[in-house]
Amino acid sequence: MSENYKHRVVSKQEIQELFGFTRKHYVAYYDLQTELVDHLANGIEEQWKTNSYISFEDALQVEFKKFGIFGFSDIIEQRQKVLSKRYYKMVGKEMLTFFKVPRIILSLGSMYLIYWLLMHFSYGFEFVMGVTVLMAIIALVLMIRNKKNRTEKKKKFLLEEIIFNYGGAFAVVHVPFNFLNIYFNRIDDNGVVVFYYALIISITLVLLYVYGFICFFYIPKRAHKYLTQVYPEYNKFE
């Protein structure tokens, strides 16, 4: 074989077939697809170096078998786990940053205001819950509006999906409603909430408001910054 002999390489058309192959095997996200496509293509080309007669399809099957009986599923599962963890770390970090001066004063002030309303007003609890429900409705409306505005992209990035599904933050909306139980059982003769429950409710509510703010507004607004950190290739596909 001459030194200039070039081994067969995976063509553009075959690369597209490999993308189709990963999608068929439940790899929904482009970030993972590109990595697996490159891996499979490298493996196929390696086979062609020793056996140029093997077909693309057969070589692909040989490579895919190397991933074991579960195929790509372990990799997908792990990637999801790792990126969800990364998202929650991101939320935690932003929450810590949030509780710095001057916003910490605002937060403590809000906690005190809620506490005061619960302790001193017969309808304090109803008022606080009403405001909370209103906030939840605003979050829901924003969520629906955002979903409508985001055009369906052909190339989905896993972390992007997590960010714009707000890391499942809407699931915490039910938490304040657990307070109803407290309300019905822990009010004194004047109709106000007993002090330690008022304290728990005020702290929890403010933490939930901040959590909601971070997940629904703060992180989605800065999504581009986070996504380019995790995916250097992200800029090319916007």
Place this chain on the structure above:
Amino acid sequence: MRKTNLFKGSIHTILLKLLESNDKMYGYEITQKVKEVTRGDLKITEGALYPALHKLEAEGLVDVEVQQVDGRLRKYYKLTEKGQKETVSKLAELEKYLETMQTLLNPKFS
């Protein structure tokens, strides 16, 4: 004997060591390098390699870089500063373990 089992717990250390000796590497290159260095005795399976790499990435021990090669995107991994420190401590840990094993397997009776 299934040789790979012995190495299961050491995959992160192996990856860190490989990335320390090579500036940056991509997944397939790593599998080939391990095969080459161990003369085929050890194979890092694809199913174990990528979750391990992604974990190192999430822990901030490796950083990623993407390049267009042969019409496709290639994701390279390279050690971060934190990763370099971690490599030193992981290797020391592994060496200590090997030493202990050595003593266990070849005890010196005095």
